[in-house]
Amino acid sequence: MRAVAHPIPDHVPETLVGQFNLFTAPGMTPTPMGDPHAAIGMLLSGPPIFFAPGNTRNGEGTWVVVRAEDQRHVLQDGVTFSSNRNIFSSALGEDWPMIPLEIDPPAHGHWRSLLNPLLSPRRVMHLEPIVRQRAVDLIEGIKAKGTSCDVMQDFCFPFAVSIFLQFLGIGWERLHEFVDWANDLLHGTPAERTAAAHTIVAFLDDLRDLRRQEPTDDFMTFVTQAEIEGRPLTDLEVRGMAVLLFIAGLDTVAAAIGFDLYYLAQNIEQQNSLRAEPDRILLAAEEMLRAFPTVTPVRRATRDVEIHSVLIRAGDLIACPSMTANRDPKEFSDPDQIILDREDNRHVAFAYGPHRCLGSHLARREIVIGLEEWLARIPEFHIKSGSTPMTHGGFVFGVENLMLDWSAKEAN
């Protein structure tokens, strides 16, 4: 449930007030799966910037910057367009940033340098055998139970959560407990969200204290021992990093694999061609990240500024949906066509500028490995007849449920 839309500010011209809203536009609310990406892609035929009333969970309106070039301008300038919003902590009645996402330049650069090695391509290469084993275990478990499943609940979501547990050095046996917390946090009622947020923060705080006393070689040990500008990190800084890592890689990775499997379940020829030639999955995953991106970065203007001669006042929120940028015809030929072998695919699913996704190497490997193992182990699959896939909108698009069925092929 979302709050009532705030009144439209006086400086917003009536002609620039759009009916569009990331949470409620057709195909994006929890309605039977339409094509949320195509729906938002339609914005490209409208003005390059418009105001969307009630475009946040708390009812605040935002400007929406539609074109890729304008989004790059906003996302590159972290001083004029701040990401310091303390979203997670303010929902708990507290006041601390998720690090580095809610820290602005120049301080942001110090945090980024500290964290970069943790998610570098080299580090991800070391994690890869574990990522693959997690995928195999989950898929084999699904196969052992039958010839259909809700791939979001049974594979995509637990897979993403299990990688985070690995990061924290926590055993696989606690997976379901964490999946429940993550589900409540990301998809629960407001009361469930708040309760889950408290539980997760308490867990991460306890783990921080434990790793200070008994260090190992995991993420939490690394941050408790790290220094920033010559001093150790405070408790709240460690918390701000751990919380961000927890939420940044869950819904995003699960949704990316979910949208991909949804597409492949409806496009059997493409599904079978990737199964027959798994070497093509790498490029195909990039194209599906372009076509079905999920994240909309949001910034707050720190001063009055103009975009396309439209006045944005200090304090206004600005949303940059990767969905429109990735379908911008100025950037991509045939943007609405899904061309699985598309080369030179400079999409912005992982954003742009200083806050560009720190976990993109890991995310890419999770998606590719997830698809490789799914296609190698599950025969031709379809949407289960009689089931209705559901998506949701918001600042991270997602798939609520996706029942897949492969009974026809298994019977052959």
Ligand code: HEM
């Ligand atoms: C398909 C999966 C993913 C997508 C689409 C994605 C997308 C994004 C986007 C668009 C941003 C920028 C947000 C903004 O500027 O407001 C971001 C930031 C970030 N992501 Fe990801 N992400 C994914 C997976 C991951 C994973 C697996 C991790 C880590 C384990 C991760 C960690 C982060 C961090 C730490 C930031 C903040 C970077 C900074 O502020 O400098 N992400 N992600």
